[in-house]
Amino acid sequence: MSVVAEDITVSYGQHRALRGVSLKAQPGQVTAIVGPNGSGKSTLLGAMTGSLPYLGEVRLNGQDIRSMKPWALAAQRAVLPQTARLAFPFTVIETVRLGLQFGTAGDRPEVPSQALAKVGLAHYANRSFHDLSGGEAQRVMLARVLAQVWAPVENGQPRWLFLDEPVSSLDIGHQLQVMEIARDFAQSGGGVIAVMHDLNLTALYADRVAILSKGEMLAVGTPNEVLTDATLSAAYECQLRVSHPPPADIPFILPHAAVTQNTRP
């Protein structure tokens, strides 16, 4: 039971966005995909969720996702898009319910409210989605995604959360809140695959980190293994320094401004 992406190649016209990338994500873990802009992070997530045409194979809990119907996929995994879009003025709670048709919580009416409470927006239930700020809208969409796969494990199979930059429009307090939610989901037996920009949040919350660079997989491992001076500086093409402040010994990434300018081509 895992999510396996094998030898994934994605092209946009002539441009190869991903070249033969493989990644395996285990339930019980938060797997973070990091890398500079344009390195193929969201493209990899798009292929793994079946929203982009790709070469290679993606297996979700042992099944090739190409052979699965949309509703079968929706029952096993939920996907948080990078931007929260909604065309018509649904209320917040109606928006959360949109995810319930094929998810595991379909017949449990209390789930949407509980999901909203989890992201701290229970009191917004009856507001119009269009009146929310960007960060609030993003959290409502997270609640929708959580409601869709409410039980992290169902019938002995792990459920999966795919998060595309889940904290990009959030303040630091809510960044931590959202990452805590992701970690809780994983620690309850589900799996989380998240595209991340913030390396320090990644170091704090990810169990495994995959670093993409120019459409190829540069390194995969625990934060301590791959979040190193050499790997990160190579991936992001700038000087980064990783320290390990006590007591937790979690990598902490600092820009090394003085040298940065010289190493830019």
Add this chain to the structure above:
Amino acid sequence: MTAIADGNLAPQDRAVQARKLHWVLTTALGLTALLSLQIGATDVTLMHMLAKVLVGEVLSPLERVVLFDIRLPRLAMGTLVGAALAVSGVVMQGLFRNPLADPGIVGISAGAGLGAILAIVLGAHLPIWLTDLTGDHLTPLIAFLGGWGTILLLYRVSTRHGRTSVATMLLAGIALAALAGALSGILVFVANDQQLRDLTFWGLGSLAGANWAKVFAAGPMILLSIAAALTLGRGLNGLAMGEATAAHIGIDVQKLKSITILAVAGATGAAVAVSGGIGFVGIVVPHLLRLASGPDHRTLLLNAALLGASLLILADVIARSIIAPAELPIGIVTAVLGAPVFLWILLKRRGVVDL
């Protein structure tokens, strides 16, 4: 800014409200139907006829003709066309994720218009056996083929490797509408005065030609299309979050788009063919209903069918009684009534239209 009428209601209330609206609108449809049977150019009234039937008298031949061959088919046609236009509006707005979309946006109206002009202008030059065969139905028939042809061509153009691009459809629809408009212009240029008059009236829309033959020709197509559209509620709700997210919550997006397009082509194509260009129903009705009971397509579609039918029957009653015994084209009535109401809504609820 929370400009939705019921934005402060609990969502359960909004859903309950929408279901209550089913009954309110069904009643309204019944009442407008009775009104349309009651009122007409002759003195024959429904009340009078009912009274006669109740005391056991036989209806006169005139009364029977007025009721069964004039007013009833017209009522049936109005119901079908109104429901078709309103439901098509909801479905197109859902597909394009834009409250301003209507079937015209994909060139159905322009294609049907071209068909109608072709039939009116070139119909005289067709072989006799063909015009004998089609009779009065030549214009609606060719109009229907024009509308369908346009949308199927559009569907072909915008579908690659089994995936339909809604954005391509929009752009290609504009191009096709322009082309159909230009071809129509050429035909208008060669048309004689009587044909021009026919064309103008066709474009303004009317239920005046309603008879059972047309009802039975257009009815099944419209009912089938509406029935298909009524199954799209959940799918269109999901589509509001974009195609990718709709797929992620378990919706077969390509199937949804195909059914949507076929349903709109069937409903609008048939409606425009038998009634000409009737505007505003497809935009005003969904908009009013969203204000009243929210954007949930699961209830919106049925409510739109009911309200669209009622409004069109009402507009038809006005169209044929206001200058009786002559008739106004119904498109004029829907525009004269619809446009100010729409403007008033926009003025009153600034900020509601979210693009």
